[in-house]
Amino acid sequence: MLTSRECEAVASFLQGLTNPLRLKILYCLRSGEKNVTEITACTGERQPNVSHQLKVLVTKGYVSRRKERRKVYYSLNSEKIVELLDQVREIILSESGETRGAKTMQADKVLDALGLMCPMPIQKLAKVIKEIQIGQVIEVRVDDTLTASDLPIWCEKTGQELLDTCKHEDYTSYFVRRRR
Numbered sequence: 001m002l003t004s005r006e007c008e009a010v011a012s013f014l015q016g017l018t019n020p021l022r023l024k025i026l027y028c029l030r031s032g033e034k035n036v037t038e039i040t041a042c043t044g045e046r047q048p049n050v051s052h053q054l055k056v057l058v059t060k061g062y063v064s065r066r067k068e069r070r071k072v073y074y075s076l077n078s079e080k081i082v083e084l085l086d087q088v089r090e091i092i093l094s095e096s097g098e099t100r101g102a103k104t105m106q107a108d109k110v111l112d113a114l115g116l117m118c119p120m121p122i123q124k125l126a127k128v129i130k131e132i133q134i135g136q137v138i139e140v141r142v143d144d145t146l147t148a149s150d151l152p153i154w155c156e157k158t159g160q161e162l163l164d165t166c167k168h169e170d171y172t173s174y175f176v177r178r179r180r
Contacts, residue, residue, distance in 0.1 A: 016060035021045055021053045023085060024110070025074075026062065030082045031108050031136070033066070033075040041131050042109050105164050105175045107139035108132055114171055118146035122154050125176070129160065134178050137163065143171040151176075 002010065017023065021043065028034060028042035036054065040047045054074055057063040062081050066073045076082065086106075111128050113121035121142045132138055140151070148165075151174050155162040161177040 013060075016056065016062060017085070019053060019056070021049060022057055022062075025050065025053055025057060026076065026082055026085065028109075029063065029074060029076045030079070030106075033073045035071045035073050039074065044110070044112060105139075105166065106137065107175060108136040109138045111138055111140045113140055113142045113144075113147075115143065117144050118150055121147045122150055125151075125154070126158070129176065129178050132178050134180065137175055137177050140174045140176060141171050142174070147174075148172065 017026075024043040024045070025039055028039050034042065036047060036051055039054070040050045043050060054063065054065075058065055058074075062077060063074050064077050066075070109128070109132050111121075111125055113124055116124070121140060121144060125138070125140055129138055140147075152162050154160075155176060159180045161179050163175040163177055166173040166175070
């Protein structure tokens with residue numbers, strides 16, 4: 001059993017993980033050290049918001065920063081933080097019944113194309129996939145049903161690999177690996 005002091009320490013630690021953008025940043029840093037520009041591209045959020053949340057993550061001790069000339073680079077202090085988030089995600093997915101693909105598939109970048117009608121999700125993907133390294137995976141979130149037939153064709157024509165599809169209550173996730 002935890003002591004009162006240990007309970008307070010755990011609660012304080014977990015409190016820093018309650019912001020969705022902070023979680024996105026932690027997942028972006030999973031693949032290695034990045035600067036603010038790279039993190040902004042990875043999360044798809046505005047730079048001032050990313051900078052603010054990075055400051056919180058550094059203060060809470062989840063992330064460390066290193067300055068090199070005019071750029072500041074951020075990295076995870078411990079991979080165990082993201083492993084903890086993976087475990088929480090698995091609990092949530094197993095309780096909601098959404099286990100296909102999402103439990104094992106990890107994306108290096110998420111493209112939120114919710115609310116966009118075909119062909120816009122494909123056009124956004126064509127642009128954003130250039131921002132990730134060859135071999136990395138992008139998760140494309142769409143709620144447009146026409147994308148389901150167009151995305152596999154686009155992957156085949158462009159030489160990308162459609163790894164998996166995961167249906168959620170309000171949207172579908174497509175996991176695409178950059179091949180070239």
